[in-house]
Amino acid sequence: MGDVTVTKSPDGVWCLCRLVRERLKAEVEEMKSQFSGFRPGLVVLQVGDRDDSNLYISSKLKAAAEIGIDAKHLRLPNTTTQDEVLQSILSVNQNLSVHGLIVQLPLDSVSSIDTELITNAVCPEKDVDGLSCMNAGKLSRGDLSDCFIPCTPNGCMELIRQTGVSVAGKHAVVIGRSKIVGAPMHDLLLWNHATVTTCHSKTLDLPEQVGRADVLVVGAGRAEMVRGEWLKEGAVVIDCGINHIPDETKLSGKRVVGDVHYASANQRAGFITPVPGGVGPMTVAMLMESALRVTLCSLTGGRRHGNSSGVVNRK
Amino acid sequence: MGDVTVTKSPDGVWCLCRLVRERLKAEVEEMKSQFSGFRPGLVVLQVGDRDDSNLYISSKLKAAAEIGIDAKHLRLPNTTTQDEVLQSILSVNQNLSVHGLIVQLPLDSVSSIDTELITNAVCPEKDVDGLSCMNAGKLSRGDLSDCFIPCTPNGCMELIRQTGVSVAGKHAVVIGRSKIVGAPMHDLLLWNHATVTTCHSKTLDLPEQVGRADVLVVGAGRAEMVRGEWLKEGAVVIDCGINHIPDETKLSGKRVVGDVHYASANQRAGFITPVPGGVGPMTVAMLMESALRVTLCSLTGGRRHGNSSGVVNRK
CATH class of the missing domain: 3.40.50.720 (NAD(P)-binding Rossmann-like Domain)
Known part of the structure; x- marks a missing residue:
């Protein structure tokens, strides 16, 4: 284990995140020039108003803006019912300008909502958080080249x-x-x-x-x-x-x-x-990477591999 | 580890399998009397003619017959194409008298067939072998009460x-x-x-x-x-x-x-x-158990739990 090359200092991690973001930003620029103004679209769906969720979402939106991803925050009140959340997801699933959909957990609603049902309602092609059963099944069985990784x-x-x-x-x-x-x-x-x-x-x-x-x-x-x-x-x-x-x-x-x-x-x-x-x-940086991959995939009609942790087909 | 109660002899395992089969047989009898002549239906789909597959299928059919499960062997020639296999699966998926579908692996065809595509074509509700991504995802994330276990x-x-x-x-x-x-x-x-x-x-x-x-x-x-x-x-x-x-x-x-x-x-x-x-x-006995569970589930409209290895809701 003598081959550690990154320093132990926190600065090392920050530098690494910045490098990932800069790489992603350059990729978005290239994508936009190649596909005339096209922009990756991401939706972060929140139910309720938890302080910690607000903080995490704010980091995601900031990172997206920096990279050039068009991220929208869709906030539903804490009185939203399960059916209403499902309807919102369905609508985002069908929206062609949105490439990735994140459901911010935990769901903060006064109604009873089945989180499993909600995470599995996100269509697998937009599930950049990789939390659906389909994605979990592929990851757990080693099909890393064809799934989103949390x-x-x-x-x-x-x-x-x-x-x-x-x-x-x-x-x-x-x-x-x-x-x-x-x-x-x-x-x-x-x-x-x-x-x-x-x-x-x-x-x-x-x-x-x-x-x-x-x-x-x-x-x-x-x-x-x-x-x-x-x-x-x-x-x-x-x-x-x-x-x-x-x-x-x-x-x-x-x-x-x-x-x-x-x-x-x-x-x-x-x-x-x-x-x-x-x-x-680094979690936020990886989320942006997944959002970018899925956009590239929708542009080129390819598979979802290229996710940086893939064993196979790693870019 | 001093609490081992089953003997180390092979006879112990045989006895155990026999007990499981006898229990399942009694359950089928009860099911038939309760639902006037209703019988669990299972299809084992084979592509080609491998000796080892023939042997395994023969064990499954024999166990099914003993228990009272109506198991059919659907054998396709080794010249079958991927599309033809998919068509066969679709047809079994739609057949209401079949409750469980097993695709015997490996697929032995001169055509190129994507095994993943085939195992995922089996509808999750009939996937008694538990090999689809959806089932794997649930099992790997601990949702044992709502999945088939291989x-x-x-x-x-x-x-x-x-x-x-x-x-x-x-x-x-x-x-x-x-x-x-x-x-x-x-x-x-x-x-x-x-x-x-x-x-x-x-x-x-x-x-x-x-x-x-x-x-x-x-x-x-x-x-x-x-x-x-x-x-x-x-x-x-x-x-x-x-x-x-x-x-x-x-x-x-x-x-x-x-x-x-x-x-x-x-x-x-x-x-x-x-x-x-x-x-x-014991593998064959568990397959029969899964086939029985899925049949009971279709009769009662319940979830698939009750699979004997479930942590939750274990019968």
Whole structure:
């Protein structure tokens, strides 16, 4: 594991995100000149008004504007019913000027809404978040060249790749099995040929499992649960956690930390992503990349491959 | 792991399969009396004439007949084109008297046929083999109560369950990541709350990984590759391999062995399935169970849960 080329500093991740965005911006420019004024279209659908969702959506819209993607925020009130959400999705599915559709989760409605039903209503060709069953099925069975990859694990893979560490044959450990982070992360690592262990709340010997990881991705949702002393020396550590903990030194009375105890982990890891400023910005960058891929695909009639984490057909 | 209750002898597995079949037979009888003469309908579609496929299909038809399922063998010649196979599937999809459709793999045709396209053409409601993307997506993301589970891993879970060992919190190791065995086996173990490691051809330290397994499922396709001395004492070992190796003492000049070296593994394992006579018969039994579930579902308009490996809503 001596081949880590990206520095451990947060600046490294920011630089990487900026590079991805600049590349995407150039691609949009080229697309527009080649197809006379054509512009990728993205819709972010929100139900309700959660503070955290507003923040995430704002990042997505900002990144889209910077790159040249025409992103629209479709906000439905928290009184919206399931049928009304479905109608909105159907309408976006049929809108030819929209290439990608993101449903911001969680859905914040006073009505009872089946999230599964909603994420599966997005037509697979516009499902840039990769959360539909169809996309999950393809990813989990290794058809990476023909599916959308959820943006957070896609960003994690990009960060791992940029460390210079090849995961093939390495032992990767994923903590968490959520639909958005853990489960697709397992798939991506597996089909990039790592030996993968998935740990979760029922795992009895977490420190031992973590200690065997050459690559560790944590999406557990528990503040600073992974301690530095658990890590293998030189491991690549990717922290997907976003947790608010009390901090009297801050004006807000709290601060954001990851699922990994950064200070101690930073002593042993070969590479570690900070929280905030690590996986978050890369997730947004990957979302933009997916939006661009699907647009290119609609222009050229090709398959959806080219998604940067694809094992096969990687651009 | 001292709670193994099923004996290690092959007879134990046979007895278990017989019990499952007898239970299913009784359920069919009840169904017929309750719904005046109604009978579950199953179609096994074969392209070509491979010897191994003929053997597997024959087992399925025999089991179906024994239980009271109306199973039909639809055999297409090896000159069949992809479009013709799709037409046949469409026709079965629309036939209301058929509740389950199995496409026997591999497809043996002189034409070029996209297997993915074919398995995904089976409508999800009749996909008792659980090989469509939609089913794989649900299984891989833990929606076990609303999907069909591929029959081999489903049979493996039933065998594991019958040992009396609860996999929750245990360390399970799966060797292989195929769509039919390894990948869905990982999902089933994970959503039954095991900590799961998937190993494959790129895994560098297979003996060490195997040595940590409380439960080991092998679907690697390599004759006797797992040696007894690799195993943890008392491990549950499920062998999905079917390999033909030369044997001059046999009339045929060959014999069938699994992916595990049985003689040495039997010294250390708490439970081990033999090959032949282990996973194979249980796979067929689970296929019949799936066929029965889908029929019941069509009669009652319910969901597909009740599949015996479901974590949730297990009958």
